[in-house]
Amino acid sequence: MTYHPQAVPLSPVDERLIAEAARFGEAVLRPNGERWDRDRIQPAAELRDAIARFTPTAIPEERGGAGANASTMARIYEELSRHDLGFTCALAVHSNVTVAVSLTPNAPLRDRFLPGLLSGKAIGAFLLTEPEAGSDATAIRSTALRAGDEWVLDGAKAWVTNGANADVLAVFAQTEPGSGAKGIAGFLFDARTPGVSFSPMLDLIGSHAMGTTDAAFAGAKIPGDSVGFAPGEAFKAGMYAINVARIGVAAMCNGALRGALDTATAYAAARTSFGKPIIAHQGLQWILAEAATALEASRALTFQAARLLDAGEDPTLLAAHAKKFATKTAFDGISECMRALGGNGLKREYGLARQLAAARVTECMDGTGEIQNVVIGRALQA
Numbered sequence: 115m116t117y118h119p120q121a122v123p124l125s126p127v128d129e130r131l132i133a134e135a136a137r138f139g140e141a142v143l144r145p146n147g148e149r150w151d152r153d154r155i156q157p158a159a160e161l162r163d164a165i166a167r168f169t170p171t172a173i174p175e176e177r178g179g180a181g182a183n184a185s186t187m188a189r190i191y192e193e194l195s196r197h198d199l200g201f202t203c204a205l206a207v208h209s210n211v212t213v214a215v216s217l218t219p220n221a222p223l224r225d226r227f228l229p230g231l232l233s234g235k236a237i238g239a240f241l242l243t244e245p246e247a248g249s250d251a252t253a254i255r256s257t258a259l260r261a262g263d264e265w266v267l268d269g270a271k272a273w274v275t276n277g278a279n280a281d282v283l284a285v286f287a288q289t290e291p292g293s294g295a296k297g298i299a300g301f302l303f304d305a306r307t308p309g310v311s312f313s314p315m316l317d318l319i320g321s322h323a324m325g326t327t328d329a330a331f332a333g334a335k336i337p338g339d340s341v342g343f344a345p346g347e348a349f350k351a352g353m354y355a356i357n358v359a360r361i362g363v364a365a366m367c368n369g370a371l372r373g374a375l376d377t378a379t380a381y382a383a384a385r386t387s388f389g390k391p392i393i394a395h396q397g398l399q400w401i402l403a404e405a406a407t408a409l410e411a412s413r414a415l416t417f418q419a420a421r422l423l424d425a426g427e428d429p430t431l432l433a434a435h436a437k438k439f440a441t442k443t444a445f446d447g448i449s450e451c452m453r454a455l456g457g458n459g460l461k462r463e464y465g466l467a468r469q470l471a472a473a474r475v476t477e478c479m480d481g482t483g484e485i486q487n488v489v490i491g492r493a494l495q496a
Contacts, residue, residue, distance in 0.1 A: 116376050117372060117375040117376055117379060117406065117409075119372060119409060119410060119413055120410055121410050121411075121413035121414040121417060122417070123185040123186075123188070123189060123417045123420065123421075124185070124417050124418065124420070124421040125183055125184075125185040125417075125420065125421050125424040125425075126183075126185075127182070127183070127185050127186040127189055128171070128180070128182045128186045131168070131171055131180065131182060131186055131190060132186065132189045132190060132193060134167060134168075135167075135168060135189075135190040135193040135194050136193040138164065138167065138168075138194065139193050139194045139196055139197040139198075140197070142160055142163075142164075143194060143197035143198040143201055144197040144198075146160070146198075147197055147198035147200075147201065147323070147465060147468060148462050148463070148465060148468060150198070150200075150201070150322060150323045151200065151320060151321070151322050151323065151468050152462065153322075154315065154317070154322045155322065155323075156204065156276070156278045156279055156315070156322065156323055156324065156325030157201070157323060158237070158278075158279040158325075160201070161201070161204055161205065161208070161234075161237060161276075161279070161323075162234035162235070162237065163234065164194070164201075164205050164234075165205065165208055165209075165231075165232075165233075165234035165237070166232075166233055166234040168187075168190050168194075168205065168209070169205070169208060169209045169212050169231065169232055169234075170232050171186055171187050171190060171209075172184060172186070172187045172209070172213060173212065173213065173216050173232065174216065177216045177224075177228060178228065178229065178232050179216070179232065183420075183423075183424040184358070184361065184420045184423040184424050185417065185420040185421065185424055187209070187362065187365075188361060188362065188364075188365035188416060188417070188420045189365070191205075191206060191362055191365040191366045191369060192365045192366070192368050192369035192372065192413075193369060194366075194369065195365070195366040195367070195368075195369030195370045195373070196369045196370065196372055196373030196376070197373060197465075198323060198468075198469075198472075199321065199366055199367070199369070199370040199469055199472035199473065199476070200320060200321030200322065200323040200324050200468075200472045200475070201323040201324075202366050202369070203275060203321060203323075203324050203363075203366060203472075203475075203476070203479070204275060204276055204323055204324045204325060206359065206362045206363075206366065207238070207239065207240055207275040207276055207324075207359075208231070208237055208238045208239075208276060209362075210240060210355050210358055210359055210362070211231065211238030211239065211240050211282065211284045212228070212231040212232060212238060213355070213358065214240075214284055214300070214342065214343075214351065214355055215227050215228050215231055215238075215282075215284070215302060215342065216228060217351070218302070218342040218343060219343075220302075220339065220341060220342055222339060223302055223339060223340065223341075223342055227282050227302055230281070230282070231282060235281075236281035236282045237276050237279050237280055237281050237282070238276065238280065238281070238282045238283075238284060239274050239275060239276040239277055239280035239282070239283055239284070239305070239329075240274075240275070240284050240355070241271040241274055241283055241284065241285045241286065241329060242254070242271075242286045242352055243271065243272050243273045244256060244269070244270060244271055244272055245270055245272045245328075248272075248273075249481065249482070249484075249485050251286070251295075251349070251352065251353075252294045252295045252298070252349070254269075254286060254287070254288055254298065255269055255288065255291075256268065256269025256270065256271065256285070256286075256287045256288065256331060257269055257287055257288050257289070257291060258285075258287035258288070258289050258299060258301060259289070260289075260338070261335070262338075263337070263338045264335045264336060264337060264338055265301065265335070265336050265337075265338060265340060265341075266333055266334065266335055267285070267287055267301075267309070267310075267331040267333075267334040267335075267336065268331050268332060268333060268334075269287065269330070269331050270328065270329070270330045270331070271285070271328065271329040271330070271331075272328050272329075273316075273326060273328070273478075274312070274326060274327050274328060274329045275324045275325065275326050276324070276325050277312045277313075277315075277325060277326060277327030277328070277329055278312070278315050278325030278326075278327055279325055280305040280312070281304070281305050281306075282302065282303075282304065282305060283301075283302070283303055283304075283305050283310070283329075284300060284301070284302055284342065285300070285301045285302075285303070285331075286298055286299070286300055286301075286348060286349075286352055287299060287301060289345050290345065293345075295349040296345060296346050296349075297345050298345060298348050298349045298352075299341055299343065299344060299345045299348045300341070300342045300343035300347075300348035300351055300352065301336060301340045301341060301342060302340055302342040303336040303337070303340045307334050307335070307336055308334065308335070309331060309332050309333045309334030309335065310329065310330075310331055310334045311329065311330050311332070312327045312328070312329050312330075313327045313328040313329070313330075314327065315327055316328070318475065319471045319474065319475070320468055320470075320471025320472045320474070320475060321471065321472045321475045324475075356480050356481065357423075357429050357430055357433045358423065358433075359479070359480040360419075360433040360434065360436065360437035360480050360481065360486075361416060361419045361420055361423060361429065361433050361436060361437070363437050363440070363441065363476050363479055363480055364412065364415070364416040364419070364433075364436035364437050364439070364440035364441075365416050365420075365440075366476065367412070367440040367441050367443065367444035367473060367476055368409060368412050368413050368416060368440055368443075368444070370444050370448060370469045370472065370473055371405065371408075371409050371412075371443060371444045371447040371448055371451075371473075372409060373465075373469065374405075374447065374448040374451035374452075374466055374469060375402065375405060375406060375409065375447075375451060377451065377455075377464055377465065377466060378402055378405075378451035378452075378454035378455065378466075379393060379402060379454075381454060381455050381458070381464075382398055382402070382454050392454075393454075398454055401450050401453060401454065402450070402451070402454060404450065405446075405447035405450050405451060408443045408446070408447055409443065409447060411439070411443075412436070412439055412440045412443045412444075415432070415435055415436045415439055415440070416436045416440060418432050418436070419432035419433045419435070419436045430489060431489065431490065431493050434481075434486040434489040434490050435486070435490065437480065437481070437486055438483045438486035438487070438490075441473065441476045441477045441483065442477070442483065444473040444476070445470065445473040445474055445477070448466060448469055448470045448473055449470060451466060452466045452467070452470065
């Protein structure tokens with residue numbers, strides 16, 4: 115059985131790309147997600163394939179993309195996340211790096227990296243968070259100091275999605291220590307630069323397909339023309355990227371819950387107790403009905419935020435609402451769907467425990483629920 119949500123995007127979407135995502139999810143993610151997570155690997159070949167298919171979606175045609183919109187990308191993420199939320203997060207981070215590269219005013223840098231990021235020959239990673247600077251991004255300590263025709267980077271980054279297989283790094287570093295946001299610049303360079311190192315993949319509760327690592331810079335020298343976004347502009351560009359990411363995370367969480375409802379309703383229709391399918395018992399119906407209502411509300415909120423992005427309007431507030439609501443809705447809803455399977459919900463073969471762990475991971479990405487409340491709270495005072 116398949117649950118068919120009623121909330122729909124508020125902007126026109128490319129149904130062909132969405133259908134392709136549904137096919138890819140069914141053919142590639144569904145049969146492999148458990149193995150990737152159990153074996154703690156990031157499937158680089160499959161990620162590169164997904165990049166070539168879906169990352170061009172929201173890139174303008176004149177930059178080599180498909181020229182679609184954020185609403186289409188949200189639906190793509192939703193279809194993929196029905197089967198594997200962690201894998202889709204890896205794709206989304208790469209795609210956000212690609213969007214940033216397409217927007218840089220540094221044309222030679224854009225032309226150097228964009229083709230590989232669009233084709234999947236290169237996997238991108240976004241390095242903003244640090245061991246001592248998470249929620250307060252203005253407090254980053256990694257430095258990039260000018261030395262002749264080069265920049266020299268020193269410092270550490272944490273929670274680097276795609277760090278396990280990254281080819282291109284989008285790194286935010288302080289060019290004027292003590293200057294806060296105005297001194298932060300955004301750099302684009304090769305991940306194999308001497309002086310750049312990555313930890314082994316972090317041993318998390320789930321989402322190992324994200325290939326998450328820590329990273330360090332020790333006197334890493336990069337070309338002087340590696341500045342994608344100059345000091346004074348980089349922080350604003352980074353915050354824009356986080357808004358895009360929050361909408362993407364919301365869409366992915368919606369997809370994960372939708373997949374869980376598919377699993378739960380199919381199981382409940384096939385299993386009988388007291389002479390009838392267990393889905394015919396009102397107690398179970400109501401559990402799943404509550405999850406379905408929350409999913410509809412979450413999708414509607416996510417599509418509202420995506421519509422603002424498509425219209426070129428500021429999505430900050432709605433992105434915060436959507437990200438906060440969707441992550442909690444997914445975690446709670448998947449947990450309830452597991453109840454429909456009884457003890458079987460704990461088995462890996464059904465995928466629900468993996469998706470539940472991945473939903474918990476998303477709560478920590480791109481600002482926790484508390485950080486979203488900061489954004490929302492500020493708006494209440496305006």
